[in-house]
Every structure is written in structure tokens, then in C-alpha cells.
Amino acid sequence: RMVKNAINIADLRSIAKLRAHKMVFDYLDAGADDEISLRRGKDAYSELEMHYHVLSGLQPPLDLSTKVFGCDVKLPFFACPTAGNRMFHTEGETAAAKAAEHHGTLYGLSSLATTGIPEIGEICKGPKVFQLYVWKDRELVKDVLQKAKEGGFDALALTVDFTWYGNRERDIRNGFTIPPNYTPKQVWEAIKAPAWSWDFLANPAYNYACINTEVPADSLAAFVNSQINPAFDWKDAEWLLGEWGGPSAIKGVVRPDDAVLAKETGFSTMWVSNHGARQLETSPATIDVLPSIREAVGPDTEIILDGGVQRGTDIAKALALGADAVGVGKPYLYGLAAGGSDGVIKALEILRVELDRAMGLLGTGTVDDLKKRGPGLIKRRGA
Numbered sequence: 001r002m003v004k005n006a007i008n009i010a011d012l013r014s015i016a017k018l019r020a021h022k023m024v025f026d027y028l029d030a031g032a033d034d035e036i037s038l039r040r041g042k043d044a045y046s047e048l049e050m051h052y053h054v055l056s057g058l059q060p061p062l063d064l065s066t067k068v069f070g071c072d073v074k075l076p077f078f079a080c081p082t083a084g085n086r087m088f089h090t091e092g093e094t095a096a097a098k099a100a101e102h103h104g105t106l107y108g109l110s111s112l113a114t115t116g117i118p119e120i121g122e123i124c125k126g127p128k129v130f131q132l133y134v135w136k137d138r139e140l141v142k143d144v145l146q147k148a149k150e151g152g153f154d155a156l157a158l159t160v161d162f163t164w165y166g167n168r169e170r171d172i173r174n175g176f177t178i179p180p181n182y183t184p185k186q187v188w189e190a191i192k193a194p195a196w197s198w199d200f201l202a203n204p205a206y207n208y209a210c211i212n213t214e215v216p217a218d219s220l221a222a223f224v225n226s227q228i229n230p231a232f233d234w235k236d237a238e239w240l241l242g243e244w245g246g247p248s249a250i251k252g253v254v255r256p257d258d259a260v261l262a263k264e265t266g267f268s269t270m271w272v273s274n275h276g277a278r279q280l281e282t283s284p285a286t287i288d289v290l291p292s293i294r295e296a297v298g299p300d301t302e303i304i305l306d307g308g309v310q311r312g313t314d315i316a317k318a319l320a321l322g323a324d325a326v327g328v329g330k331p332y333l334y335g336l337a338a339g340g341s342d343g344v345i346k347a348l349e350i351l352r353v354e355l356d357r358a359m360g361l362l363g364t365g366t367v368d369d370l371k372k373r374g375p376g377l378i379k380r381r382g383a
């Protein structure tokens with residue numbers, strides 16, 4: 001009921017905060033260190049103004065459809081790969097994948113998902129991208145790629161901004177572990193979140209099923225630090241692309257020169273991201289670096305942008321400034337933590353309606369039109 005009444009993403013965040021265990025909500029919500037990039041990532045959109053055209057004669061409905069990774073999608077935004085979804089709500093990744101399919105958009109599955117690749121392949125027949133970390137174990141990587149192919153995944157995204165685990169101080173303070181430890185503080189937080197606790201105790205989400213079911217996820221940071229290869233380089237990336245042989249994104253670029261290198265290495269898509277401001281503190285707001293990356297790779301290379309998007313107007317700005325598609329992480333996870341698959345459907349619906357309205361008022365009837373005329377429609381405040 002509460003989810004139904006949410007009118008924006010901030011409302012879903014408030015409901016998620018009420019329902020989820022504090023440690024889980026903070027894991028979802030937090031950025032690295034002092035959360036400067038987290039704040040700036042969002043604030044950067046408010047510095048950009050919409051210089052709209054009037055009397056453009058647009059006849060609704062507008063057309064929000066486009067292509068990502070060569071697949072037809074009904075929306076130019078989608079659900080980013082995010083870890084451990086079953087800790088937010090039992091329905092976990094399943095809920096997000098179903099919601100993506102419901103809206104006819106792309107779904108991103110994390111290699112730290114708590115739902116298996118075949119299961120997602122079974123329930124989500126629409127376009128989907130599989131996200132990979134720079135794992136140490138090449139045999140494990142080959143095995144996972146094979147599973148992703150068999151599961152019908154259309155594209156691979158290699159996340160390159162995660163060679164060290166980011167410093168999430170809220171997690172450290174909360175003593176974040178999955179399953180929760182039974183200190184008086186954690187038990188008290190669990191009592192304050194009865195719906196979440198009931199759900200979690202009935203369906204414990206202990207394992208990262210996607211990459212290796214044997215690994216208990218008691219400390220995500222320790223797990224990642226033991227499994228990730230920080231020395232992974234462009235040569236290793238080339239090897240990986242050879243193993244995959246399909247559409248591929250490099251997720252986590254924030255510099256034009258890296259984007260050019262990535263293109264030369266063979267990545268077909270540049271995914272401009274700073275991991276939702278959870279990794280390197282004071283990394284730039286992605287919307288601020290987007291135009292220079294578009295310029296560096298030229299008009300024909302696909303660009304995805306994510307980070308700090310909370311409104312349809314944010315999505316419109318990203319499309320106008322050079323993105324072909326826009327990813328959202330926290331917005332749909334707030335929906336998931338607030339109310340399972342209904343919550344994710346609601347989150348994407350809120351953004352769809354907001355984007356539709358923004359495009360209408362801007363005077364752009366299609367995603368292509370917005371992309372073509374975009375740079376002339378957006379100006380930095382005061383400039």
C-alpha cells in the first residue's frame with residue numbers, strides 16, 4: 001500500500017529505510033568515505049538547466065524506445081547490476097529482472113548476485129547484460145561466461161572500478177555482515193525492522209549464488225579482496241573479450257583517454273560510471289565527464305551512463321549530453337527494499353512517467369530526437 005502511494009524515488013527511499021534492517025539500508029544507500037561524490041553525483045544534475053522549445057506540436061504518446069547492445073528496448077533507462085539483492089528483499093534479483101521485463105527494458109545481473117544465472121535466464125527473456133568483476137580465477141571466469149551464454153545474456157559488462165573494495169564507513173560502523181551477527185545492537189535493529197527480519201529469517205540469503213555457491217558472504221569486503229585480481233590490465237581485458245566474443249561494455253570509465261583505449265581494446269560500449277560513488281571518493285560526477293567522453297569516442301560508439309539519477313529529468317539530461325542509455329541502481333533498489341517486485345516496477349514506472357513528461361516539455365518526441373538536439377537544449381546554470 002505504501003509503495004503504491006509513493007510519488008517519487010525519494011518516497012521509495014523513505015519506505016525502504018523504514019522497512020529494511022539499518023545495516024542493509026545503509027549498505028544500499030551509502031557512498032565511500034565522506035560521501036562527497038555521492039552528493040555531487042546527484043547535485044551535478046541540478047546545475048544543468050533545460051532550455052526547452054515551445055509549441056513543438058508533439059502528439060502523445062511519445063516514443064521512449066531505443067536500442068542497447070543491439071537489442072530493442074521500450075525505455076532508454078534500465079536496472080544496473082547490483083550485488084546481493086536478496087538481502088534487501090527475499091524476491092531479490094528475481095523481482096528486479098521481472099520488473100525489467102514488465103517494462104520491456106534491459107536487466108543487468110551482477111556477478112555478486114544472490115540468484116543463479118540459469119534462474120534469471122529462465123524468468124527474464126528480455127535483453128540482459130551480465131556483469132563481471134576482475135576475478136583472479138580464469139577457470140571460474142570461463143565457467144561463468146559459459147553460464148551467461150547458456151542463460152541467454154546478450155552482453156557482458158566488465159566492471160573496472162572495483163579492484164580495491166571502496167571504504168564504506170557506514171558499513172564498518174554498522175558491523176555489516178550477511179547473515180547478521182547476533183550482537184544486541186543487530187538484534188535491536190532487527191526488532192525495529194520486523195517485516196524485513198521475518199522475510200529474511202524465512203528465506204536466508206547467505207550465498208552469492210551467481211559466481212560460486214560455496215562462498216559464504218559473511219564479509220563482502222574480505223570476500224572481494226580475496227577473489228579479485230587488482231593487477232588485471234588491458235591485456236587481461238583483451239583475453240576476456242576473446243573468451244566472450246559478443247557485445248561488451250567496460251563499466252567504470254570516467255576519462256576520455258581511457259574510453260579511447262577501451263575502444264581500441266575491443267569494447268563495444270563505454271559505460272560511464274563511478275560505481276554509484278561507492279568506490280573512489282571524489283571521483284567526478286558522471287554527468288560532468290559524459291560530454292568529453294562522447295567527443296573522444298565519436299558519435300557511433302555506444303555509451304551508457306549511470307550514477308546519481310533520481311529523476312526523469314536527470315535521464316533526459318544524460319541522453320541529451322551523449323548517453324545512449326542510462327542505468328539506475330539505488331532508485332530501483334529502494335523500490336525492492338520497500339516492496340519487492342511491486343516496488344521495482346513502481347520505481348521504473350515513476351522514472352518512465354517523469355522522463356515522458358520531461359521529453360514532452362522539452363519538445364523532443366523520441367529518444368533519437370533528444371540525442372540529436374540534446375546539446376543545444378542543456379546549459380550549465382549561469383553560463
Ligand code: FNR
Nearest residue numbers: 080081082083110159275276306307308328329330
Ligand atoms: C552497486 N553497483 C554494482 N556494480 C557492479 O558492477 N557490480 C555490483 O555488484 C554492484 N553492486 C552494487 C550494489 C549496490 C547496493 C549499489 C547501490 C550499486 C553499482 C551499480 O551498478 C551502478 O553503477 C550504480 O548503482 C549507479 O549509481 P546509482 O544509480 O546507484 O546512483
